[in-house]
Amino acid sequence: MSAAFKFIRAARVGLVLCSLMWLGQVAATTINVNYATDNSGPGYCSLRDAIKAANTNSAVQACPAGQVEPTIDVINVPAGVYYLAGGDNYWDEDDNVSGDLDVLGSVSIVGAGARSTVIVAPPRDRVLHLRTSAVALNISVQGMTLVGGNVADNPVVGGRNGGTALTSVTGSVTLKNLVLRGGRAQGGGNLASYTSTNAKLLVDNVTVTDGEATGSGGGIYTSGTATLRSNAPQMRNLTISGNRAPVGGGLTQSGLLDLNQVTITANHGGGIYTQSSVADGLWIANSIVAGNSGGSQPWDLYCQSSAYNAALIYWSMVNTRSFYCTLGESGAMPAADPLLTALFDFGAGIPVHALRPGSPGMGAGRPNYGDPDTNCLTSDARGVARAPLSCDIGAYSARYDDSIDSTADLPDAAPGDGSCAAINGACTLRAAAMEASASGGRWILSVPNGTYTLTRPLDTNNDASGGDIDIAPVAGKPALNFALIGQGDADDVQIVGGGTDRVIEVRGKFNFHDDDPSQSRPLAFALVNATVRGGRLSEDPFQIPEWNGSANGGGLLFNNGRYLLDNVVVRDNVVSRDGSGSGGLMVQLRPDVVVRPWGANTSISDYLPFSHGISMERFAVVDNHVLGSNGGTGGLLLSYYQPNSQFPAAIASIRNGTIAGNSAEYTGGLVLSGQYIGATYLTVTGNEATNPLSSGGAFLQAGLMANSLITGNFTPSGLKDCEVTPSFLGLGYILLGTSAGCAIDGDLTGNQLDVDPLLGPMELTSGGMPVYRLHQDSPALDAIPWQDCADPASGQPVLSDARGAVRPEPDGYVACTMGAVEGNAIPSPEVFSDGFE
Incomplete structure (x- = not known):
């Protein structure tokens, strides 16, 4: 064979090999959604159509065909609201025809951000069902909010988990920069995940809130068969807050799971329930698991068995543990109040619990010791850089x-x-x-x-x-x-x-x-x-x-x-x-109006879910006045508009507040108007309306109230504490000094009408918070059974009062006190036999 021939043959072989390599690296298809409703028509591309195109590798309407695995197609979902529709029976439809969005191929679904791209579940299904049935499949979802979903009542037992999203992972799934909220299921109110031995699951920069499970895992339920730590599901910069379940209100876990820079708080039914049957199945690093309560197991960490180390805890605050828990700990912190704010968007559209100044979680994370699974991460859930040597623990970095x-x-x-x-x-x-x-x-x-x-x-x-x-x-x-x-x-x-x-x-x-x-x-x-x-x-x-x-x-x-x-x-x-x-x-809240894509060159306007709301925690509105004629609301007016009763919205929460000493011609203290307002643990007293036909204390047009005192408010015609029109829903344990004109509907459990709560005078705490304590003989003291101490409007535990003191008071009574101040009663004056004090 001549040298020339050898050269020619080698060139041909190289060309063939290059061609084969090129064929194996087909460029991904980019599919741009341009239609907001569930199914589009000719010339348009809806989100469901885009997923069909990626699943089947075939063009659907104006959506181009996806590519075969291992190529990862990209679906871009612009800002807007996407309501998923379905027929009469779509709970278990798994081919992406109706109901939830069934993802069956390798794809990256990219929204415009959790603040602005919102996908709403149909009435009887979840939002997403991610099914990586082959090892080669690779799915990621990022930059959006997934809302709602209800599979708890699915007649098929195996279909009752994962209220908002369900992942069945054999290949790789990444959930990043997401908010999952408002789902309901038997297990995993917002997210249920099942991972096989070699699967990869990453949950990163995600907030899971307002989920409900009838079984366990109000926020997340995760289970897997991995045996190697390198294959353990990873959850980082994760916030699990405000979820509820009989057990595992925040998270239920079995198998292996690694948590790093996680905040799990304000869940009802406990924080974490670990069912792992392997030693050290759960790793918790640089995290906060605190402030969870209620349910049948009210611990922050509850372990199913004490036969082995259920969890390894590194540089974390895990406050209360069940007596079953056998743990390995390194750098773990003693139980303390982490001083967290309420859940709020402090940037990037991902709600988190910020660390208030003085939090023991500041600088408490693990320095870089060369272990990537337990070291501090480089940034927090919002993308804010963490301190390189000693990070703040939890999902938020206080920089x-x-x-x-x-x-x-x-x-x-x-x-x-x-x-x-x-x-x-x-x-x-x-x-x-x-x-x-x-x-x-x-x-x-x-x-x-x-x-x-x-x-x-x-x-x-x-x-x-x-x-x-x-x-x-x-x-x-x-x-x-x-x-x-x-x-x-x-x-x-x-x-x-x-x-x-x-x-x-x-x-x-x-x-x-x-x-x-x-x-x-x-x-x-x-x-x-x-x-x-x-x-x-x-x-x-x-x-x-x-x-x-x-x-x-x-x-x-x-x-x-x-x-x-x-x-x-x-x-x-x-x-x-x-x-x-x-x-x-004055607080006037209406949802933002946003543009929704409606074809290639047109759009419509729509309300954006969760774009308006308020949380008031530990507050006082006192000694404010409206002096002009025909003026109203001396203290606080909160108006919260909802387009309709089905519109997804968060409760506007006002909690642990004192409204006192305010005056106006109409309604001296408080006006609430809006069905999604939740008012809990309020003290409304000493307010004045100068018009004798008005209410001195509160004017309640719509909303929810519980565990509160409205008393001692007046008009020129005498005491008048509140007025209701057209209706106001009570959720129990409301004390009214005078109930005339204030017929509250709903749950009447524990209400006390026309009762003197024996309030003391206004006092200032050492931090300058005005409060009213009760005398020790007050009927409002310890009036709320422990199981009803949570905020019934949101289901979240309330573990402190307006002063920051523990609720319920550790006084031997397993009960909470009505109003803004927990316990700490004023001793009643001693009365002697001669009638003098």
């Missing part, structure tokens, strides 16, 4: 984007340049609000202790530069997350009005025309550890036209968006304009 470094009231020098800097270079409250509004994005700010007085007068030509602090996102900018985190207690950070305006206004909607998406701008605002006082509001030239010149919210005005008030006092604010209201705080 601030900036810090307020001056109490002066100076505007930002160049709004929109991305830097909080007043003309003197300092980052002031006003400069931070102006810059954040102009730039958008995440602004989590540290606020040092001090008094921040707003000295700049109202500027009728520039709302932001004078008067109140204005947070109002500019159109076309990234979604705004703005948080002010006081570094002390409620009275250590004082934000004081300057006498010409309210104190803080936050606006996410700029008119009331719901068909205009440009007027809804994504917004999340949090205020933690602060007092807001000294607002004086007589005019509001920047108010939206629909309010017809009224001036509302003497201390704070919130208009659309998502809000968190945690350990906040609103006091001594005044509205003096006729026809206006809400001396302390």
